[in-house]
Amino acid sequence: MSKPLIVGAVAYTPNVVTIWEGIRDYFAGSASEMDFVLFSNYGRQVDSLIDGTIDLAWNTNLAWVRTVAQTDGACRALAMRDTDTVFRTVFVARTGSNLGGLDGLKGRRLALGSKDSAQAAILPVHFLDRNGPGADEVELLRIDSDVGKHGDTGRSELDALRAVLDERADAAAIGINTWEAIGREELMPGAFEAFWESPTYSHCNFTALPRVPEERTGPWLERLLAMDWDNPEHRPILEMEGLRRWVSPKLDGYASLVEAVKEQGISARW
Amino acid sequence: MVSHGLVLDLVERVGTVARHGTVSVPLGEGDPEELAATVAAWCARSGNELVEVRGSRAVVRRGRSPDPLAELAPDLVPGTRLWMYTNFDCNLACDYCCVRSSPQSARRALGLDRVRRLATEALAAGVSELILTGGEPFLLPDIDELVTVCTAELPTTLLTNGMLFRGRRLEALRQMDRTQLALQISLDSATPEQHDGHRGRGSWERAVAGIRTAHDEGFRVRVAATLPYEQTHELAAFHTFLDSLGIAREDQVIRALAHRGAADNGIELTLESLIPEVTVTADGVYWHPVSADHDDQLVTRDIFPLQDAITEVRRRFTEQRAQATAAAQWFPCA
Ligand code: SF4
Numbered sequence: 146m147s148k149p150l151i152v153g154a155v156a157y158t159p160n161v162v163t164i165w166e167g168i169r170d171y172f173a174g175s176a177s178e179m180d181f182v183l184f185s186n187y188g189r190q191v192d193s194l195i196d197g198t199i200d201l202a203w204n205t206n207l208a209w210v211r212t213v214a215q216t217d218g219a220c221r222a223l224a225m226r227d228t229d230t231v232f233r234t235v236f237v238a239r240t241g242s243n244l245g246g247l248d249g250l251k252g253r254r255l256a257l258g259s260k261d262s263a264q265a266a267i268l269p270v271h272f273l274d275r276n277g278p279g280a281d282e283v284e285l286l287r288i289d290s291d292v293g294k295h296g297d298t299g300r301s302e303l304d305a306l307r308a309v310l311d312e313r314a315d316a317a318a319i320g321i322n323t324w325e326a327i328g329r330e331e332l333m334p335g336a337f338e339a340f341w342e343s344p345t346y347s348h349c350n351f352t353a354l355p356r357v358p359e360e361r362t363g364p365w366l367e368r369l370l371a372m373d374w375d376n377p378e379h380r381p382i383l384e385m386e387g388l389r390r391w392v393s394p395k396l397d398g399y400a401s402l403v404e405a406v407k408e409q410g411i412s413a414r415w
Numbered sequence: 416m417v418s419h420g421l422v423l424d425l426v427e428r429v430g431t432v433a434r435h436g437t438v439s440v441p442l443g444e445g446d447p448e449e450l451a452a453t454v455a456a457w458c459a460r461s462g463n464e465l466v467e468v469r470g471s472r473a474v475v476r477r478g479r480s481p482d483p484l485a486e487l488a489p490d491l492v493p494g495t496r497l498w499m500y501t502n503f504d505c506n507l508a509c510d511y512c513c514v515r516s517s518p519q520s521a522r523r524a525l526g527l528d529r530v531r532r533l534a535t536e537a538l539a540a541g542v543s544e545l546i547l548t549g550g551e552p553f554l555l556p557d558i559d560e561l562v563t564v565c566t567a568e569l570p571t572t573l574l575t576n577g578m579l580f581r582g583r584r585l586e587a588l589r590q591m592d593r594t595q596l597a598l599q600i601s602l603d604s605a606t607p608e609q610h611d612g613h614r615g616r617g618s619w620e621r622a623v624a625g626i627r628t629a630h631d632e633g634f635r636v637r638v639a640a641t642l643p644y645e646q647t648h649e650l651a652a653f654h655t656f657l658d659s660l661g662i663a664r665e666d667q668v669i670r671a672l673a674h675r676g677a678a679d680n681g682i683e684l685t686l687e688s689l690i691p692e693v694t695v696t697a698d699g700v701y702w703h704p705v706s707a708d709h710d711d712q713l714v715t716r717d718i719f720p721l722q723d724a725i726t727e728v729r730r731r732f733t734e735q736r737a738q739a740t741a742a743a744q745w746f747p748c749a
Contacts, residue, residue: 159433160477299430303423310419326426328460332453336419384462385434385478 149178150365152351153190153199156183157297160385167382171372177365186293187261191215197356201365204352205295206232206402207263211413212352213403222350222396223366226388228322229348230395234264234272235324236341238316239309244340247277254284256305256314261411262296263402264348265305269318271405272343286314299323306337316340322387347398421450425457425475434478442471466737476737483736484729493691493732494725496544497537498704500696501525501561505550507576509614511641511678514708516550523697527557529718531564533695536721538568548574548704559587566595572637574599577625578618588632597635599668600626603642605656613641623660630661637666644671644682673705686712687735691728700724 149172154165165181172179182199184190187208194202195215201223204212212220236255238244244253250273258265266287273280286308290301305317306327321342330338351369353362372379374389383389405411421443428438442450447468454473458465466474484492500514502524508517525533534545545565552558553575565571573591577600580588600622603610607619614622629636638657640650647669657667672681684705694701699716706712714728 158430159436160430163433300427303427306423307420310423323426326461327422328457332457332460333419333422336422381434381478 147177147361149180150200150357150361151198152179152181152201152203153193154181154183154203155187155190155294155297156185157291157294164382164385167385171379171382172365172368175364175368177361177368179365187211187295188293194220194352194354197354200353200357201362202352204350205263205297206346206348206350206399207261207267207295207406207411209350209352210399210402210406214406214413216354220352220354222394223353223362224369224391225347225350225394226386227390227392228388229350230392230398231345232264232348232398233321233345234268234318234343235321235339236269236316236318237306237309237324237337237339240330240335240338242315242338242340244316247273247341249340250316251278251282252284253315254286254313256286256288256308256317258296258301258305258319259289259292259294260287261292261294262301262320263346263405264320265296265302265318265323267405267409267411268343268346268402270409271401272341274408276341276343296320299326303327310336344401345398346401347395350394421453422457425454425473426461429461429463429475429477432477435476435480437466437474437476439472439474442468442473447471464737480737483733487690491690493728494540494542494693496546496692497533497542497721498546498548498692498694498707499525499530499533500694500704500707501530501547501549501552501558502555503550503696503708504554505576506554506578507551507614507618509677511613511672511676511681513673513676513678513705514550515676520550522554524555525695525697527560527564529697530561532719533721534565534568536719540722540725542569542725545569545571546574546704547571551576551579553579553584553587558584559590562591562596566592570595570597572597572599574601574639575625576601576614576618576622577629578621580625580628585628588629588634591634593633593635597637597666598629599637599639600629601641602626602638602657603640605652626660626662635666636662637668638662639668639670641670641672643680647671675705676708687739691732693725693728695721695724700728702728 154161169179169181187205190202191208191212193199257269260266270280273283288301288304290304291298302319302323305319308314309317370391372383372391374380374383424440428440432438451468455465458475464476464479466476502522503514503516504520504522505516506518537545552573562573573596575598602622610619626636626638650669654667672678673684674681675684686702689703691702692704694704694707695718696707700714700718701707702712702714715724
């Protein structure tokens with residue numbers, strides 16, 4: 146039996162333990178056993194991937210982009226969730242605001258999530274520049290309530306929505322997952338309406354460095370991709386992790402974030 | 416008008432616990448019914464479970480709790496067995512009788528028609544065994560007919576003190592179907608003192624004679640002892656005695672005395688601590704045979720349709736287990 150692959154993940158909620166124990170158990174007894182190590186933030190996780198403490202990292206899109214930058218592109222992405230290939234940022238305002246699109250934000254207040262959140266801070270600024278009036282034309286209210294976790298907790302996005310409800314902001318930029326979690330426009334009639342949805346981009350992936358050869362990651366990947374929504378033993382893991390199936394990475398989906406990081410001079414250690 | 420912060424709070428707080436963990440979320444200002452409906456709608460949509468709304472707070476579980484019925488051993492699922500209290504009156508007045516039976520108790524009989532219908536509906540409802548208990552069923556003049564309508568449908572156990580197998584009652588016993596019926600006779604000890612101390616002088620001797628009679632008549636005989644909890648581990652002599660009567664080891668049943676009915680002490684059995692055994696009496700459907708004389712464990716006055724009663728018992732059990740699990744998570748003992 147070869148040594149188990151060690152996968153790193155960031156513990157943004159206690160449920161992460163349950164999720165990774167489930168995934169570890171799924172691999173137990175296979176030709177590619179794995180174990181996991183939890184980190185308190187993505188900066189530390191990427192450092193540990195680079196120094197060889199872990200073999201694979203379950204990285205956010207920002208952590209991936211930073212790993213690419215720090216390894217001169219030598220890292221490779223192995224797989225992502227189906228939901229990671231079609232991630233979007235949603236701009237929402239109070240129902241009836243009729244902002245009509247990003248241009249409606251000119252001269253208004255936009256609440257953003259934590260500064261290291263691709264979906265709720267970095268990409269919204271990028272979209273304002275590319276598709277709207279330019280970030281300079283909008284008053285940005287930054288809510289850094291979960292820095293280090295790249296927005297995974299969703300807390301800063303909920304705080305951004307609260308800012309809209311409290312009229313401290315006219316709109317908020319949140320991830321599609323948070324928009325779904327609050328039930329879109331349906332569960333709180335009269336609260337929020339979406340007025341702009343971004344193009345899709347890629348979110349998380351399993352990242353490996355060349356030090357871990359494909360002979361080791363190949364069987365692991367094959368087993369990962371075999372997780373089956375219709376299998377009642379696999380289903381709870383997939384539900385908890387928010388996907389129906391694991392898919393090959395969609396790398397062109399990172400282009401917008403690569404540009405945004407460059408334009409905004411994002412720090413390498415977040 | 417629902418406070419919009421409620422849904423944001425739900426997302427945030429449920430996000431802070433692991434799967435199957437529960438959180439208590441304040442409902443906030445507004446119409447309580449509307450707020451509760453919002454929580455229910457959010458839970459349904461997000462795959463989480465509303466455990467309960469208590470006062471101004473909602474208790475929500477992350478994910479859905481496992482089905483408590485699916486977690487039970489198959490033979491413990493409520494509705495696997497159907498208990499029927501045939502009468503309630505008894506020739507004895509045991510000091511620990513859980514339903515306070517005695518010669519003075521008024522007869523509250525189910526009667527042949529209801530027993531027949533129950534047996535038929537039990538078969539249709541997926542029940543696999545019928546259990547008849549008294550007071551003392553052999554006081555009923557038509558006990559052989561009651562047993563026959565049961566054994567015609569399902570394997571049946573008849574609980575008795577075994578003291579009345581003479582004359583026409585012995586004849587009634589002989590009419591019963593030995594292939595479908597087991598007798599369960601109460602005997603508490605290997606010697607008369609303990610048994611007679613609770614059940615009356617001379618009762619041990621007559622019970623032992625009844626066990627021998629039933630056994631000689633070719634019936635499967637189970638012997639059930641009711642003992643104070645602290646004695647339930649000192650049973651070697653008792654088992655040796657029952658072996659000598661020809662009772663198979665698996666038919667030697669020991670029950671801990673319950674603090675119910677006439678009993679002054681015994682283990683406490685509450686709705687929460689008992690896995691239900693659907694029990695029908697002339698007064699209605701009860702949670703468990705030990706509580707068939709206690710309104711706190713009355714499930715419904717409607718005996719028919721039996722399927723509805725079984726469904727209701729299962730529903731309450733599921734709901735209660737979910738709440739108990741949630742309560743256990745509120746008070747973790749570090
Ligand atoms: S315990 Fe049984 S035998 Fe004793 S009084 Fe109650 S019903 Fe009668």
